[in-house]
Amino acid sequence: MPDSLPFVANSTEGGRWVRVGTSTATSEPAAVEEAMEQIQAHGAGRAKLVLLFASPAYDLPQLARLVSERIGAVPLLGCSTSGELGGQRSMSKGLTLWAMGGEGVTVATGMGQGGAMSLRQAATDAAQCLDRLERRAHTVLVLLADGLCGDQMEVVRGAYDVAGVDVPLVGGCAGDDQAMQFTQQIFGTTLLRDAVVAAAITSDAPLGIGVSHCWEPLGQPMLVTGSSGTRVVSLNDRPALDVYLDAFDAPADVRTEPEAFSAFAATRPLGIRRRDRIEIRYVSSADFELRSLITIAEVPQGGLAFLMQGDSRSVLDATADACSMAIHGLQGEQPVGMLLFDCVARRTVLSHANIDNEIDHITAVIGDIPAGGFYTYGEIARTKGAGGFHNQTLVALAIA
């Protein structure tokens, strides 16, 4: 084991700090070494929490073990991804380490595991870590969930059962490099599926949360006349798939080929009406036989749904919005770091050629403070009301 215990990183005098390390090295030891070097490059200070976001192209158990060896008793959480953010770059098949420490901040971690039918309980179990925390002035619960396991609204509901109105929720759903097969969650050196892992962070300083999507409705809303869980059966009493394909004037291959449909739908989500906003629902696939749409989270029957559209401009506007909102939430305190949950479909909209524009927009708002995160299969941000599951959205958590 390397002689780097206790895990230390740069310290901001008398306050909290965030450090981010990244790597796209293909070997696990080299990737961990490179990322850890960036985190530990300056000064000293004991970390309170380390988050590991890594492509499933890596041997994730080995990565978790290597990182754990380096950080010792510091809590480690993380998940598999569909791309990573950090070090002022957007990566594929890489890893990001996000570390936080310093004075006036405390962390407790938890996990829960269950299949699609017990997702709410899994989230409740993970959120119980809040009960072990002696709360300071500002608290947030960070959740990393399996986005391919059941209705993700249940994760928010289960966590809210414990967090209640007092504690906002942020987080994201693990990815698998868009294979859409299975994802993994990291709790210490344990790799989990169908799980929710959580970190309760409580701080003397404000914690700011930003959330924005900037998608625009295409036409009038429709009544969800038939839906069950994550299956949308009918819109305005017509088969949902037919309504969707016709409204977007989908080409022939999208109407028959699952892969073509998924690629097409990545930039054409549904929106569900909330009191003062529209929440986005990612359309993950279609059932060509039953003519229905499959989503990542519930589209309530009886509610109103929009077909949504966006382009690279709206994605970049949302990036700036979310980051500004998070910084604004710090109530004038100086940010020391940011945690980002960025929907993988937003990256698809930007395409490879424009992906750096998103980083530029983040940097334009937050400057050179350390920021890191990953591309998700769903985002969590509950700051008001009791709901807060999103798709194709950027969620930012600013630390002061």
Place this chain on the structure above:
Amino acid sequence: MNQVPWSLHLFAEVLSAFSVEDPEALRTMINRVAEAVDAEVVAIVGVHGVGPCIGVSPQDHAPLLACIDQRPESITVRAGQLQICWAPLDDGETLLVGRLAETFDLEERALVRAMARSIELSQQIMKAVSSERVAREVAVHQAIHDPMTGLPNRTQVLEHLSRRLADENGKLGQTAVLFVDIDRFKQINDVHGHAVGDQFLIEVSSVLRNVRLFEPVIWLEGFPGMNLW
């Protein structure tokens, strides 16, 4: 945001709440109410305390309980001032919907009442479905058990024997039937009366049922018990 009135959306959510059919139906419904009106707290409160509740942990229920009688328009919880909308439910219970900062307008209040009515109807349907299920289970049990001893009756013994023999695939040597008879049982009836005789049979049945080697014990009229092993 669009041309559709907000009230239409809320009314649609009422229908949505009504359509829930899962084991956690009531809790899911109160989540739906909260999500529909952007409320942080939803609870069913009554004289017996706080029932299903989201947004406030059990240790913080005191402010909710303290205001049941007066039903104020706002109460203070740790997170701040909670604007409250009340709607009556069955059995003296009340649906409490609380939102931080923003008051409920008249339209929202009317529609929260509609949601409460939807919850009432859902609860009534769920109760009816549950009662019907229990009644059916009782009827099935009664049809295949002896009412006095509670042991399986002739119908069940014949079905059980047929299945058992079929399972043995013709290997009759592996299944045996034991008939247990009680000598001089008639004397018990004659000397102590049929009530005591019945009690005696119930006790014997209970003893046989507890002998695991002899499971299952089956009641045959005219025989105290028959066992397969």
